[in-house]
Amino acid sequence: xxxxxxxxxxxxxxxxxxxxxxxxxxxxxxxxxxxxxxxxxxxxxxxxxxxxxxxxxxxxxxxxxxxxxxxxxxxxxxxxxxxxxxxxxxxxxxxxxxxxxxxxxxxxxxx
Amino acid sequence: xxxxxxxxxxxxxxxxxxxxxxxxxxxxxxxxxxxxxxxxxxxxxxxxxxxxxxxxxxxxxxxxxxxxxxxxxxxxxxxxxxxxxxxxxxxxxxxxxxxxxxxxxxxxxxxxxx
Numbered sequence: 757x758x759x760x761x762x763x764x765x766x767x768x769x770x771x772x773x774x775x776x777x778x779x780x781x782x783x784x785x786x787x788x789x790x791x792x793x794x795x796x797x798x799x800x801x802x803x804x805x806x807x808x809x810x811x812x813x814x815x816x817x818x819x820x821x822x823x824x825x826x827x828x829x830x831x832x833x834x835x836x837x838x839x840x841x842x843x844x845x846x847x848x849x850x851x852x853x854x855x856x857x858x859x860x861x862x863x864x865x866x867x
Numbered sequence: 868x869x870x871x872x873x874x875x876x877x878x879x880x881x882x883x884x885x886x887x888x889x890x891x892x893x894x895x896x897x898x899x900x901x902x903x904x905x906x907x908x909x910x911x912x913x914x915x916x917x918x919x920x921x922x923x924x925x926x927x928x929x930x931x932x933x934x935x936x937x938x939x940x941x942x943x944x945x946x947x948x949x950x951x952x953x954x955x956x957x958x959x960x961x962x963x964x965x966x967x968x969x970x971x972x973x974x975x976x977x978x979x980x981x
Binding site: 760765789791793798799800801802803806847851854855856857858859860 | 869900902907908909910912915923955957959968969970972973974975977
């Protein structure tokens with residue numbers, strides 16, 4: 757069975773600093789997709805960044821980037837220059853047929 | 868706005884009530900999903916509809932009954948629920964088959980079962 761593990765239930769970062777959220781997953785597949793979603797207090801899940809497993813280059817989206825280590829089955833999210841609006845729950849997800857999620861990391865941004 | 872609308876936003880119901888959650892997507896997608904989100908647990912995939920046909924049912928109790936009358940609408944009918952069914956229920960949609968693998972989510976229905 758596919759499992760996604762986020763080992764950090766909560767993280768905190770100072771505004772303008774950098775923070776890294778961890779994610780590992782378990783799969784026997786070689787072709788799949790990985791995602792990071794953000795869920796602010798409004799509850800709506802918003803896609804932050806997406807990575808295809810067959811691509812070696814790490815995805816980046818402005819201040820958000822990933823460190824994808826396929827052999828280690830690791831997919832961490834780095835947020836640079838953290839902003840107050842980055843405070844939210846962050847979910848790592850994995851998809852072959854259906855999307856499966858981790859339990860989430862609550863990120864607090866301190867002014 | 869992601870193009871996926873869920874109603875109601877909040878719902879309180881007794882264990883003997885019957886209610887329905889509604890989801891509508893305005894994105895022209897061909898797949899829709901129900902997820903259950905409980906505190907400190909991974910999102911649980913409940914049902915998947917692809918081209919209006921149910922393709923997955925993850926051992927969900929029969930007190931949850933999905934309905935997908937067309938590719939834009941998805942319902943979750945609830946009856947005889949238990950207090951442990953209290954959770955945030957999220958609807959999502961996607962366009963499968965075009966290498967566009969991401970899901971678009973609604974804002975969820977926060978359900979409380981008394």
